[in-house]
Amino acid sequence: MATDRLSLVFGALADPTRRAILTRLAKGDATVGDLAAPFDMSQPAISKHLKVLEKAGLISRIRRGTARLSHLEARPLYEASAWLARYQRFWDESHERLDALLEELQEDEPDRAGAARERGEDDG
Template sequence: MAEDRLSLVFGALADPIRRAILIRLTEGEATVAELAAPFDVSQPAISKHLRVLEHAGLVSRSRRATARLSRLEAEPLREVTTWLARYQRFWDESHERLDELLAALQARQDDDARHGHG
């Protein structure tokens, strides 16, 4: 069975170092050394993170002279956003129900206060 890209992307995003790498790559291409600099981890560990990101389609890698550069590939993030957007209606409806409940509770409290209850 082929791996589901959405699952690969969510798996890749599950790690805070990988998320930080993606944020750094929004600024442009970077070498492993540049990506490793802010972390207390080895360059081989960053390379492993990059392989996970690459497997998920979030990063592409190329060579420029002797440097191996990583670049953000944002299309899989658009797919995640599209998938998550399906839940927007659910959250909107939940918030509307909560707003209605709070308004009813406030109205009851106001009514009780006007009539000397509570």
């Protein structure tokens, strides 16, 4: 089982509930009750999600008075984004090749249609 930080981050982000929790925490710190409110699940179930996020380093838990708040830790998201960005060049080059091929096919299309008409073939 992979336990490196990037694997933990991507594992945590794989769940839509955890992604929604992170979206909420981007607006500010929140209690378990606050985080559980929009979901049809118990506070203990939300607490399990929070433990996964905390283990991945995506959140920290702090006490303010009697409240225990969850706080977004954005650095691991930056690191995951930087890892994904390495593939941006690959996708850019792939799109450039596809664009060139499409342009070539579009330029050849009138020639093919004219040749077919000369042979008496119909397009449709």
